[in-house]
Amino acid sequence: MVVIGIDPHKRSHTAVAVDAVGRKLSQLTVPSDDNGLLRLWAWAARFGPDRRWAVEDGRGIAARLVRTLIGQGAVVVWVPPKLMAQCRASARTRGKSDPIDALAIARAAVREPDLPTAHLDDDAADLRLLSDRREYLVKARTAAVNQLRWHLHDLAPHLDAPGRLTGPRQLDRLATALSGLTAGVRRDLALDLVTDIRRLGEQIRQLDKQLAALVTPLAPALLAIVGINVVTAAKILGEVAGVTRFRSAAAFAMHTGVAPIPVWSSNRPQYRLNRGGNRQLNACLHRIVITQLSHSAEAKAWRQRWIARRPNATGKAALRALKRHLADVVYRALHADHQHQLASAA
Incomplete structure (x- = not known):
């Protein structure tokens, strides 16, 4: 079998082919346009039908490339950047370049x-795009609110009430109060920021409705988990991009970065925090765990039982263990939703 590793970029893609033991066979760099992808496919044809493609999991950069390859019937696997970096560091080749990275991806x-296999999932792609857009709007609104607070502190500190300056009624009252102040550049900027915050808030609400319409029929079992709302479920579905590409719950947990890493030798077993995996999914699981510890008696009882069996365990270790347990719960819910979709389509 020949494995073709690709280091994708916005303007070019570099491919390196290796044999079954990792020996370099050939390399090619092509533009990332349609002609470049055709050249890449024609170049790969020399290695016969028994070939597999490996692409670095760059957020958004490789999406068009992977869609094209899958559309041609290719088998494509995602290689995490951290795994690629480890292979590059273990090689005898010094330095960093696109061919070196592509070779590390292939190896x-x-x-x-058993790396996750990429496949076409239009629903997951749409949810990922909408979730990313919502996150961008929320960050922009937060930045606008922070700027507004600084202006309010200088204009009229009593207007900078505690709490969030995002509600429509609160913004209407604030705009009325600002309009009554003496005209000036700072007051005008504050009014502009109020308008921006109102506009961003409306866009976020519209996205929430759009996400709810997409997620609700796709993930009833996922939404039934305490701590998962429509926004979190959309994020999980978009990042997972098909739970069937994971061979087991353990593989899913490793992908999410909640599988503990052993750090012991000749003494009692110890484990440390896993800083790898998909950090977007890891953040989702962390938020769900924090919510469950406040609102779910079952999660609290699970943590207490885990601590009772390990008297020397720390609170952070218990939190990591609960995240690992929750990854299995989410994995089973995703599989249940997938089976529900298959039954509905039949």
């Missing part, structure tokens, strides 16, 4: 035969 795919 990582050879070394790890």
